[in-house]
Amino acid sequence: MLTPNLSYANLKESYLFHHIAEKTGAYLESHPGAHLYRMGIGDVSLPLAPAVIEALHRAVDDQAVKESFHGYMPECGAPFLREAVAGYYAKRGVRLSPDEVFVSSGASDELGDILDLFDRKNRALIMEPAYPAYVDANIMAGREILHLSSGPENQFLPLPEDGLEADLVYLCSPNNPTGAAYGRDQLSRWVAWANARGALILFDAAYEAFIAEDLPHSIFEIPGARTCAIEICSLSKTAGFTGTRLGYTVIPKELERGGLSLNAMWVRNRTTKTNGISYILQRGGAAVFTEEGQRQVRENIRVYRENARCLMRALDQAGIRYWGGRNAPYIWMRCPEGMGSWDFFDLLLREIQVVGTPGAGFGACGEDFFRFSTFGDPADTREAAARMLRLLKK
């Protein structure tokens, strides 16, 4: 008889967004016609940039004509997109060869799939609070997980301490949910730690485009990272591709473990397990990296940043302590007067119709905190900020 992957039995029920939907649904049922100010979910609200839309339309037309039609695409990505991504890194002084860039259908897909490269006996170190998929993907793979907790004491930016041992470490900067972003010296410590013991950093750069201060956007801005890191990135938040799906992963040629090249292993993996990403989507993605595309996606990011500023102003005026917001589309606040994060969720919904995300959904050390996403509608965000100020100042 078939034996399933029994590790799935070790997964905890993923009830965060389901529970939020249940609570907001119940509120709307008992308050018909009420308007909710939704700042919970980390999904974008602005449409794709015009340059992307034009490129997608042109690519559809290409597929209608024999001479420009494309069948299967190269499994690791179209050369035009791999080159465009390498060019984007070059602007920040990071030199990549296009064949170190792998086009993917998004960061989530890649964060799960890439685990194929590592033996299950490797120990994964996951900073907490964290994007829940890191933990779940490793539980599914039957891997031992070590939690690296973070909090106000280290500004939610944990560093390797003496005696810390692990094989695979997840770093997400800017971070979801805390919005904290590592500086160069801090990332250099992680790189030195990983190189010293042959560990590997999985660097999630999904929110790099939101960095406003002088902070690294890529782990490969740090000397030594090419021998100890893989970077996973996505156009979801940068360019509004959450429903369109496109991302990229960088695996340097120098990266080897056990005498094997991880870049070559990933080529082998992709050529076996995928038949590439749609030509149409890759043309749309390449448009993000044109001058026009960059200008347009930055305009959308500017709107989200203004949302962040508006919420931060309200929290400052209310005297509430928070992290993030400056280099990330998330604001992570401490719940008032020792309230738990679900109690605070209920209070905001009941009193001011604002919906956020309880920190408890991101691991045990999130319990006293609450996340606001700044991806919402600007008018709603302004109203939510005004309502919060009135409520929290009381």
Ligand code: PLP
């Ligand atoms: N990584 C982080 C930290 C995220 O917050 C998210 C989505 O919210 C993802 C990855 C997934 O991105 P994608 O839409 O490319 O799958």
